[in-house]
Amino acid sequence: MSIHAVKRAHANLVWDNSIPPVIRIQSGETVTFDCLDASNGQVTPDSTHAHAGSMILTEIDQVNGPVYVEGALPGDTLQVDVLTIQIGEWGWTGVSPGFGLLHDEFPEPRLKLWKLDQALGFVYFDEAKRIKIPLRPFAGEMGVAPGKSGAFSTIPPYNTGGNLDTRHISAGATLFLPIEVEGALFSIGDGHAAQGDGEVCGTAIETSMKVSVRLTVRKDRSFTKTPHFISPPANDRNGSHYCTTGVEPDLREAARSAVRNMIEFLHATYKLERVDAYMLCSIVGDLRIHEAVDMPNYVVGMMIPHSVLPKEPV
Template sequence: MSSIHSVKRSQSHLAWDNSIPPVIIIPSGDTVTFSCLDASNGQITQSSTPNTLSSLIFSQLDQLNGPVYVQGAAPGDTLQIDVLSVDTADWGWTALIPGFGLLSDEFPDPALKIWKLNKEEQYAWFDKEKGIKVLLRPFAGEMGVAPGKKGAFSTIPPYATGGNIDTRHVCAGAALYLPVEVEGALFSIGDGHAAQGDGEVCGTAIETPMQVTVRLTVRKDRPYTKTPHFQTAATGGANVRDGRGGGEAQYYCTTGVDSDIREATRGAVRNMINFLETEYQLDRVAAYMLCSVAGDLRMHEVVDMPNYVIGMMLPTSLLRGARA
């Protein structure tokens, strides 16, 4: 049985920087439980109003808990993050923050919604009078490893090494794969979300404090992991709805991360081709065709500039028994 380690709320930092010393050192395969504040770093509370948004200290947003040094991780490896559980607070918030969001020029005024989360039944009322409720699918918006380049990098955008990927499918039961660029990987996590749509178009989800438990495993057999990859949970409401069969499907996803949305999209497809070549010995032409007839492109994150996260998602059922 792997030991369980813990990282406290106070063990946090505000930049991706490989010079930040780890808060704990663990063997590969161990589990870690993180206690995290919401993306506002506690600046927004259940009693906050839209006026609170005008006094936000932006340099304190999107803090990270960690980093965790995983023994045996070296540049060129892959860190596998198995999401074991995500437990949110019983409240959350969604805001229109001036200057943020896909339509920030059309919605310049601050707005704030405080949610009551029904954790037992896993929903929250958006508008009870109109009968509109949102299913809770909690996940961590920030998951990443330290970049190989020296210096401090903002926690706001996503990167090839992860970061603010804001990808709703990486919930409990899913596995995330990140390319390691420094010794020990230096994994950090934060930005609890109770629910979010693909893209996070207004710039916030249902933001909430969270306690999340993950297993961190070093992989030496995935040289094709150059950007975040993930596999969705086998069952449950957090998976993508399979339009072909009408039920819940399990997907493997590769991503492209780039400041140019077309290049991010091209990267997602190219990375899926590389995955299929390596894992299933498909030639590049066949892999490209399979992406076209069975893969789904998704906009996972489109507001945390300067980078976009685009995913190519392929149902794992297509590949059962196909591994050479």
């Protein structure tokens, strides 16, 4: 299979199905993306606290692409296998006025800079206090172009992906995205070295990244209406999970959507009656808030351990 490359200059600040593709690939081929951090270069290793409050928000969260995948049609699913992620040598975490879950309680800008060594596997939050953060890189932004015409901000998440900020979609994960336009028009960005579920202050350890993904068109997953993913076994003490998501402006509706989508997956894949799938979700499923700050939408996941399910092709 051919390996293709998308450069840092091939970046956009909106999702728009009229943006011409950077490259065209065959289904099943691999693409490597070289992505600047989410500040789009506004934060540097010499930045101060003031920079966290002076960023131009219309110029952040750029995505690299789009990539046209031959054979992709509306109603299909794009399978994104995350193969490798290489983060930069430094990163940053910021508190910006007016942004984050507790923005009214933390109105002052704050910036924390990090020296990163991916080979070391961790970074100290506070070495004197022995607070150590494991490095688990992932791309916060992964998505395909929406079917609706027009330009849509890259800051929120959507049913077609976007700013999912979901830490479980790291190297070794598989993401499934519903395709709404011919060619899918896949883009990626927003490198994170580490982040918790929810990204409550609005930033992770933001960093540049080089990420390789394999893009495959699936014709057999018509039940994929929002992002689904399979997490790597190392990401959770209970091993690999299958996750469906709900992406809605209301948190409860996002949770309902995530459960509803899991029921549909279990029904389509394992032929469970819907009421039985509903009960299984209650017994072994975990609802998690993956993204809580990039308004207007939340991302809630319904995660079921693979260990309780029969082996199934993906």
